[in-house]
Amino acid sequence: MKHTVFHYHTLSEVKQEAEKLQVFLPLSEDTATLFQPLTFGEKTADNRIAFLPMEGTDGTETGAPGELTCRRYLRFAQGGPGIIWFEAVSTLPEARASAHQLYLTEENVDAFAALLNDIRETSLRENGYVPVIIMQATNSGRYAKPHGYPEPLAAYHCPPVEPERLPDERIVTDDDLMRFEAAYEKTTKLCQQAGFDGMDIKCCHRYLACELLSAYEREGLYGGSFENRTRFLKNCYRASAAAVTRKDFFLTSRINVYDGYPWPYGFGVARDRSLEPDFTEPLQLIRDLREEFSIPVVNISMGNPYQNPHVSRPYDHGNYVPDEHPICGVSRLMSGIRTIQEAMPDLPVIGSGFSYLRQYSGNLAAGMVGSGYCAMAGFGRMTFADPLFVRELRTSGQMDSRKSCVTCGACAGRLRAGIPAGCLVRDREVYHP
Numbered sequence: 510m511k512h513t514v515f516h517y518h519t520l521s522e523v524k525q526e527a528e529k530l531q532v533f534l535p536l537s538e539d540t541a542t543l544f545q546p547l548t549f550g551e552k553t554a555d556n557r558i559a560f561l562p563m564e565g566t567d568g569t570e571t572g573a574p575g576e577l578t579c580r581r582y583l584r585f586a587q588g589g590p591g592i593i594w595f596e597a598v599s600t601l602p603e604a605r606a607s608a609h610q611l612y613l614t615e616e617n618v619d620a621f622a623a624l625l626n627d628i629r630e631t632s633l634r635e636n637g638y639v640p641v642i643i644m645q646a647t648n649s650g651r652y653a654k655p656h657g658y659p660e661p662l663a664a665y666h667c668p669p670v671e672p673e674r675l676p677d678e679r680i681v682t683d684d685d686l687m688r689f690e691a692a693y694e695k696t697t698k699l700c701q702q703a704g705f706d707g708m709d710i711k712c713c714h715r716y717l718a719c720e721l722l723s724a725y726e727r728e729g730l731y732g733g734s735f736e737n738r739t740r741f742l743k744n745c746y747r748a749s750a751a752a753v754t755r756k757d758f759f760l761t762s763r764i765n766v767y768d769g770y771p772w773p774y775g776f777g778v779a780r781d782r783s784l785e786p787d788f789t790e791p792l793q794l795i796r797d798l799r800e801e802f803s804i805p806v807v808n809i810s811m812g813n814p815y816q817n818p819h820v821s822r823p824y825d826h827g828n829y830v831p832d833e834h835p836i837c838g839v840s841r842l843m844s845g846i847r848t849i850q851e852a853m854p855d856l857p858v859i860g861s862g863f864s865y866l867r868q869y870s871g872n873l874a875a876g877m878v879g880s881g882y883c884a885m886a887g888f889g890r891m892t893f894a895d896p897l898f899v900r901e902l903r904t905s906g907q908m909d910s911r912k913s914c915v916t917c918g919a920c921a922g923r924l925r926a927g928i929p930a931g932c933l934v935r936d937r938e939v940y941h942p
């Protein structure tokens with residue numbers, strides 16, 4: 510079904526549209542529920558809003574936070590989310606998604622530490638509390654572009670994402686994977702040294718650890734069985750866990766529970782080659798991580814932002830018009846998040862994909878959190894458009910349509926182009942075409 514651009518003027522109109530489409534979309538007018546603290550592991554988040562990782566492509570060439578990186582995070586800190594889930598930070602130079610992706614090293618760890626201090630000071634001064642700050646450690650895998658052009662480190666040949674078959678040497682060997690795993694140990698040490706509260710071993714959006722989850726047809730130690738396909742992620746955890754020295758430091762992951770590709774190319778999908786989600790394996794994986802590595806919290810996402818972005822961030826304007834109504838996309842995300850949270854009631858789940866609803870996304874967050882379908886609501890694009898929306902929700906129970914994200918995709922376009930990403934609509938002084 511083709512859709513029309515977002516045109517809802519009241520929350521009731523959004524509700525009616527969801528009813529018409531017969532999709533799950535819990536909306537609540539009472540947003541106070543978002544302002545209850547959440548304790549997980551040794552940490553307490555002041556409220557139930559998380560700012561999701563949003564890469565800015567604005568690091569220095571050596572991987573340190575640049576001027577615009579610091580500006581973004583200080584705006585986030587001012588907003589006052591309970592968690593700042595810091596953007597993708599590379600574990601190796603060849604694994605960077607761009608020449609300006611952050612990359613944590615011994616040489617620049619002090620710059621990260623200084624930024625964290627500034628974030629905490631700003632939030633404390635402006636809001637009276639500090640956010641929990643989690644760093645996302647990544648290997649960009651198939652989407653590695655360390656010098657500004659593609660230098661893929663792919664898990665396997667995947668026809669749905671390869672318009673032209675990659676040269677065989679672009680498929681990483683088992684030995685490469687072992688080397689990549691080992692790099693997480695050093696990153697974990699540095700991450701603690703910088704002062705992060707926890708580290709995310711990124712496993713979403715078809716970057717390396719995520720792509721391996723669907724390597725059903727790969728030979729060797731990392732393909733075929735569930736055990737083999739999850740080996741890389743778990744070995745990254747083992748390497749990281751060996752480096753944890755701070756008692757209050759935790760490991761976690763942002764996990765794709767559904768990729769949007771049919772079997773044998775997608776994780777979390779039915780084996781009948783349809784696009785129906787099947788969360789059996791994602792649930793098993795999250796249970797394993799909980800049991801073996803005591804993850805205190807998990808973030809759930811879906812899709813591949815390069816190939817089927819409507820699955821991970823439903824939008825109005827993109828480089829193609831999807832065959833589904835964006836509200837159906839939001840609903841798919843919310844249903845998946847709910848399934849995981851209900852199956853694991855003791856593990857706080859952070860949801861993703863709320864921004865499409867603009868000024869009503871706080872009502873969706875309240876509906877999800879208030880009903881116990883997730884413990885926290887994570888916001889991506891909205892944080893670029895209007896990082897202060899958390900304060901506004903707290904004081905007025907509403908978000909301002911004049912400041913909200915309009916899901917135009919321009920921030921993602923800049924990211925893909927390898928130039929600093931921000932909001933071209935609401936932050937024009939800094940980001941303009």
Ligand SMILES: Cc1cc2nc3c(=O)[nH]c(=O)nc-3n(C[C@H](O)[C@H](O)[C@H](O)COP(=O)(O)O)c2cc1C
Pocket residue numbers: 561562563564565596597645713714763810821822823861862863864865887888889890891920921924930
């Ligand atoms: C410009 C841009 C940068 C992003 N960077 C990251 C990232 O570093 N790590 C990640 O896991 N997701 C990243 N995402 C995905 C978002 O965290 C989020 O999942 C997505 O935008 C959907 O949430 P939303 O509807 O609130 O925007 C990025 C998205 C955009 C548009």
